[in-house]
Amino acid sequence: MAKNIVEKILDEHIITGTPKAGEEVGIRVDQTLTQDATGTMACLQFEALGFSKVKTDVSVSYVDHNTIQEGFENADDHRYLETVAAKHGIKFSKPGNGICHQVHLERFGVPGKTLLGSDSHTPTGGGIGMIAIGAGGLDVAVAMGGGPFYMKYPRVVKVELEGALKPWVSAKDVILALLEILSTKGNVGTIVEYGGSGVAGLSVPERATITNMGAELGVTTSVFPSDEKTRAFMVAQGREEGFREISADPGAEYDRVIKIDLSTLKTRAACPHSPGNVKTLQELKGTRVDQVLIGSCTNASYRDIMMVASLLKGKKISPEVTLGVACGSRQVLEMVSRNGALADIIASGARILESACGFCIGNSVAPKTDAVSVRTSNRNFFGRSGTSSADVYLTSPEAAVASALSAELCDPQEYFSDVPYPQIDMPSEFVIDDSMILEPSDNPESIEVYRGPNIGDPPSNDPCPETLNTSVAIKVGDKITTDHIMPAGNRLKYRSNIPKYAEFVFEREDPEFSSNALKNKNEGLHNVIIGGESYGQGSSREHAAICPMYLGVKVVVARSIERIHRANLINFGIIPATFENEKDYDSLQKGDSLVIENVRKAVESNQPLVAKRTSDGAQITLEIDFTDREKEMILAGGLINATKLKQ
Numbered sequence: 001m002a003k004n005i006v007e008k009i010l011d012e013h014i015i016t017g018t019p020k021a022g023e024e025v026g027i028r029v030d031q032t033l034t035q036d037a038t039g040t041m042a043c044l045q046f047e048a049l050g051f052s053k054v055k056t057d058v059s060v061s062y063v064d065h066n067t068i069q070e071g072f073e074n075a076d077d078h079r080y081l082e083t084v085a086a087k088h089g090i091k092f093s094k095p096g097n098g099i100c101h102q103v104h105l106e107r108f109g110v111p112g113k114t115l116l117g118s119d120s121h122t123p124t125g126g127g128i129g130m131i132a133i134g135a136g137g138l139d140v141a142v143a144m145g146g147g148p149f150y151m152k153y154p155r156v157v158k159v160e161l162e163g164a165l166k167p168w169v170s171a172k173d174v175i176l177a178l179l180e181i182l183s184t185k186g187n188v189g190t191i192v193e194y195g196g197s198g199v200a201g202l203s204v205p206e207r208a209t210i211t212n213m214g215a216e217l218g219v220t221t222s223v224f225p226s227d228e229k230t231r232a233f234m235v236a237q238g239r240e241e242g243f244r245e246i247s248a249d250p251g252a253e254y255d256r257v258i259k260i261d262l263s264t265l266k267t268r269a270a271c272p273h274s275p276g277n278v279k280t281l282q283e284l285k286g287t288r289v290d291q292v293l294i295g296s297c298t299n300a301s302y303r304d305i306m307m308v309a310s311l312l313k314g315k316k317i318s319p320e321v322t323l324g325v326a327c328g329s330r331q332v333l334e335m336v337s338r339n340g341a342l343a344d345i346i347a348s349g350a351r352i353l354e355s356a357c358g359f360c361i362g363n364s365v366a367p368k369t370d371a372v373s374v375r376t377s378n379r380n381f382f383g384r385s386g387t388s389s390a391d392v393y394l395t396s397p398e399a400a401v402a403s404a405l406s407a408e409l410c411d412p413q414e415y416f417s418d419v420p421y422p423q424i425d426m427p428s429e430f431v432i433d434d435s436m437i438l439e440p441s442d443n444p445e446s447i448e449v450y451r452g453p454n455i456g457d458p459p460s461n462d463p464c465p466e467t468l469n470t471s472v473a474i475k476v477g478d479k480i481t482t483d484h485i486m487p488a489g490n491r492l493k494y495r496s497n498i499p500k501y502a503e504f505v506f507e508r509e510d511p512e513f514s515s516n517a518l519k520n521k522n523e524g525l526h527n528v529i530i531g532g533e534s535y536g537q538g539s540s541r542e543h544a545a546i547c548p549m550y551l552g553v554k555v556v557v558a559r560s561i562e563r564i565h566r567a568n569l570i571n572f573g574i575i576p577a578t579f580e581n582e583k584d585y586d587s588l589q590k591g592d593s594l595v596i597e598n599v600r601k602a603v604e605s606n607q608p609l610v611a612k613r614t615s616d617g618a619q620i621t622l623e624i625d626f627t628d629r630e631k632e633m634i635l636a637g638g639l640i641n642a643t644k645l646k647q
Contacts, residue, residue, distance in 0.1 A: 002248075003248070003249050003252055004158070004252040004253070005223055006154065007156070007252075008112075008246060009112055009113075009246070010025070010153070013027040013131075014026070014027055017153070020153055021152075021153055021154065021155050022152055022153065022189065023152065024153070024627045025150070025151060026150050027148055027151065028148060029056060029114050029115075029143035029148070030110075030114045031057055031058045031108060031110075031114070031116075032056055032058075032059040032060070032116050032140050032143050032144050033062060033104050033119070034059075034061050034100075034118045034137065035061075035063070035065050035118065035357075036065050037066060037495055038119060038542065039061050039062070039118060039137065040081060040455070041495060041542065042118050042137030042140050043061070043085075043088075044455070044496065045138050045141040046141040046145060047084070048457065049142070049643055051088070051145035051146075054089040054090055054144045054146075056143065056144060059144050060090065060104060061090050062093040063093065063094060063095040064095070064099045065356070065492065066492050067354060067356045067358070068363050068490075070490060072453075077452070077455065077493075077496055080449065080450050080451060082094075083447055084449055085438070085440060086441040086447045087440075087444045087447040088444065091437055091439060091440065093436065093438075094436045096436065097329070097437065098327075098331065098332075098333075098356075099296070099300065099328050099355065099356065099357055100117070101121050101297040102297055102329045103328075103329050105124060105125060105128055105208055109125050109132075110239075110244075111128055111129030111244045112129060112130070112226065112244045112246050113131075114131050114133075115130050116132075116140050117132065117133070117140065117540075118134075120215045120538065120540040121212050121298075122135075123211050123219075123221040124211055124297055125211070126207075126208075126211035126214070126221055127205070127208030127224055128208070128224075128230055129223065129224060129244075130223070131191075131223060133221050134215065134221075134564060136540055136542035136545070136568040137540075138542060138568075139567065142639070150629060152220075154191040155191075156193055157193070157219075157254060157257075157258065158192075158194075158248075158257045159193070159194050159196075160195055160196035161195070161198030161260055162262065162263075163197075163198055164198060164262055166265070166413075168413040169267055169413070170267075171207070172268075172298070172395065172396035173265050173266070174210050174262065175210045175213040175214060175216075176268040177265055177268065178214075178258070178260070179213075179216060179217060179278055180268075180278045184216055184218055184274060184275060184276035184534065185533060185560070186218070188219075188220075188562065189220065189563070191219060191223065192221075192223070193222070193223050193248070193254070194207070194210070194225070198262045199224060199227070200227065200229065201262070202229070203303060203426050204230055205233075205303045205426075206303065209299055209304075210224075211223065212298045213275065213378045216275035216378060226243070226244060230243065231243045231245075232426065236426065236427055236428055236429050237432065238430075266281075266411075267281045267282075267396065267412060268395075269393045271284070271391075272382075272392055273380055273392070275378065281395070281411040285409065285414075287372060289407050290320070290322070290368060291321065291365075291367045291372070292321055292322070292323045292324070292373070292400050292401075292403050292404040293326075293353075293359045293373065293375045293377070293400075294308055294323070294326070295359070295376065296328070296357065296359075296360040296376060297360075298376060298378045300326060300328030300329075301332065302332045302335060302426070304376070305327050305328075305332055305336050305345075305397075306336065307397050307424050308325060308401055309344045309345050310341075310344075311402075311422065312347075312350070312401060312404075312405075313344040313348075315405060317405055318406060321403070323350040323404040324351045325345050325350045325351070325352060326359070327355045328355060330433075331432070331433070332355075334431050335427070335431050338431070359375070359385070360378070360379070361488045361489065362383075362386035362489035363488065363490060366385055366386030367386075367387050367392075369387065369389050369390075371387065371391070372390070372391050372393070373385055374393050374399070374400050375392055375394055375395075376395060376396065376397050379538065381481050382484075383508055384483050386489050393409065395409075398416075402415040454493075454496060454500075455496045456497055456498060458640065459498050459499075459549065461549055461573040461638045463636055463637045463641065464554075464600055464634055464635050465599065466598065466599055467595065467599065468554055468596040468599055470554065470594045470611075471591065471594075472588055472590050472591060472593075473528060474530070475530040475590050476506075476529070476535075478532035479534050480509075480537075481536070481538035482536060482540075482565060484508060485505060485547075485548070486505060486543045486547060487507060498546060501543060501547055502547040502551055505551060514551060517553065520552060521552030526552055526554040526555070527551060527552045528555045528557060529555070529557070530558070531557070531561070532558060534561075534562055535558035535559070535560065535562065536558075536562045536564070536566065536569075537562045537565070542568040542571070542572075545569045549572040549638075555575045555577060556575070556577070558576075559579060559585060560578060561578070570626070571633065573636070578623045579620070580608060580623050581620075584620045584621075587620075588620070595611070595612045595614060596611045596622075598610075603624065603635060604635070606625060608621045608623050610622070
């Protein structure tokens, strides 16, 4: 039987379940990655589950998110991560070594392998031919301990790329074009597989740009074939032994085929405040620009930084603009410093930023009030930049440089019309220095794990009760992201201190949410969150489930809930439900009291929950749909409780 790439890789890794779209399967995980914003809790959970050593081929702990040492908390967490890694068989990538997704692609990515990461942009690994999936930290902790990762066997959408990109049109424009077609919602349970003659013209870093931002589609992951371009990249990284050619069989079937002629694409930008709000740069021409930031796991590869340097060489940025540039890895930073490209960037008036996530998560370089910021990153959610009044546009590096030089959004094809398009060749050999990736200890029993005062144990939850006496703690609209639920930026330093971090749940939506929810909990009431479409999109940050659980949230009811967040809710014993009648969303308001009876029976039988409003007796039907494994977790009060019950 002819198979596509997704089927080839997944079917090799299935441990349990049937490979049929929509059916739950458990897959073997070959590699994991964590980063410091989510990895501290993942490692705490790894310890809580009683594991002593990782059982994957490779597990890497990266420090790339909170490298700003404001207070002791981040430094303490980094030392905790370093010692946990040494003790339990995890490689540790020190702060300054680079962003997890780019470093992993460069130094560890292997075609045909599975990668599970506690970061939603883990699908970057699809650029080298991996099935790379973002998940909550608890799922990653289980995988590190040798357990399977459970997922719905996906529908597969093929994106057939034809032709070649015109000068000044880049990989970023490819994924922005696909976001126009598929949007950011309605793609749960889908994997995007790229194919067609146009693939051969894209380098591995360009493919990784596309799969990285595929996370914004809401799909499980995205994947490219592994071919001669893949081999060349691995040879240049000194890792040819891991190469494996992978392509779809002739006659392989797909649930949908989308054809994109690369030669017809126009330069694009994602406009405020969603990666799916895409327009051509011609439509945005003339929009003033205050700040330009180039970097992130989307566009900070050697190819991208060399393109930026080539376009800035001999030029000065507009005096009205601040330009910051961050290489995605120390490897790239060292290479461009050796070949002189970094000097060209510095001479243009740019600030050189650390090889870290930094501005992308809003922990540094926040723009001024009412600013327009052009960025090469992957998300422009409201307030994510650190400045709520700022408008953030997402573009390619080429368009970002044009904006920095002209102080306005413009089409690089037009702005650089008299400039030959730089030909950036991939190096035949990258600088290889893994000295900032620390190997696990050969004597793990001698390692004492460091625990600073900001680090606590993962909070526990109670088993699911038969009756829920609840209060609607908050009602929010559509496209609520995990950033809305749990702010990033300087709040992330409390990620391993749940009681403190929980103080900031929904702080932009309702500053009193945390105190009111805790008051309800202390009075014996359970809390309910009401959401619209695509609730929980964005980051894999499981704190968006842990902290509400700590505050007594037992049910989240929304028009639709995104994949990773739904899994995180279940992992921590919160019931994710949807409205049988969408009009009920309109009728519910903050403060409504609801009684839900026969909860355990409903969960056990997958029957709808019936919530009765005490003020008028109105009945609201809530739909649920759980696998047997998910039922166990909900009833036990979460995955950790369910695991302990089996021990």
